[in-house]
Amino acid sequence: MQTLKQKRGWSLRDVIFLAIIGIFFGVIYQVWSYAYYLIAATPLKPYANDLTLGVWIMAGPLAGVLLQKAGATIIGELLAATVEMLLFSSWGAANLISGFIQGLGNELGFACTGYRNWSKLGLLFSTIGATILTFIWDWFQSGYSEYHAGLLITLLIIRFISIGFFAGVLVYWIKKLVLKTGLNK
């Protein structure tokens, strides 16, 4: 059982580690937001949302895969969202709530494997969890319930591709690179 390897609780080092990664993500989000803004100022905003969602979500699964403990995903995502809110973002209060929903979606995916699989299967479940939960959230929060069915289906597919790539494939590649360097103790 992998639980033997998992440390219970959070050490100061883990917190600082995730916070620093969160701040790096804050910087990355700022770079990324220029592209987002260009599309988001037009009626194509829902496309911009779903196309870039994966980037906003990847901090969570990355934290989960690196620390491999229950709760790491949701806390990692919450930290990144907090950093983003405090660095100033135009989502304001929505940051923390969406961060929680996104983290929860990913976390549920890993929980489905009993926190035993932090590789392809865990990441697949995690991306599916995040896609479904964030879509339900946007159904209410961003008013997706008011859009045409055709647009909704397109959005759902785009969303899964975006989350699948950034929070799935890319995180998997990063994990493989980290393993190669032998840094994960």
Place this chain on the structure above:
Amino acid sequence: MLSERKKQLNATILTVIMLGIGLQIAFSRSVSLNVIVVLICLLYLLYCRTSFKKIFVMLLVAFPLALGSWWSFIMFGTGDTWHSAWIYGTRVYAYLLLGSILTMTVSVKELLISLSIHAKLSETFVYGLLASFNMLSRIRQQFKLIQYSAQMRGKNYRLWQPALYLRIIIVALHWSEDLAEAMSSQGFSEGFPRTRMFNDPLPKWQLGIAIIVLVLHFGAAFLLRPW
């Protein structure tokens, strides 16, 4: 530092209001309520003497998002498209201003310490986050350094390349170890009681305000349901 601001709402109270109203707004469908939330938050910002320029820039930066939301419902909406357009357009600003009553009137340090005192947020998190936030400018600089050093080798790290994130993780591993060690050697021990250097009063009437605000908004949003 904390005691000078007695006339403002406590950071924990602001957090409760922000999250409580924020959660309700996601499900409420009212333009007028969104506008009221925006106005009250603006008044509070003015009361706290936030600079006009800051407020103006903030409102301006969010405008494309609000416009995009508004416009997308005119184009792709079903049912009462005008109503939806205004709901989701004003909602962007409601969220923005709800966030700003916290982030623009309270410092990160005050917020974290207030949450640790009143909301029992673990001190490992509070001081870990604080330590990391103090490195904000170094982290920004490091991000540029990572990109420059790649360019020296004739490469460009893109946001979708794992190598960029590997560099970030390596930096985060080193720095978190150094920082955690430095903090322990300065006497920070995890899970032990600390001597409090800060006084962060939370009078009962402020708790009352939070409850009244949340209940009023709930009643208005889900029982009265104005346009």
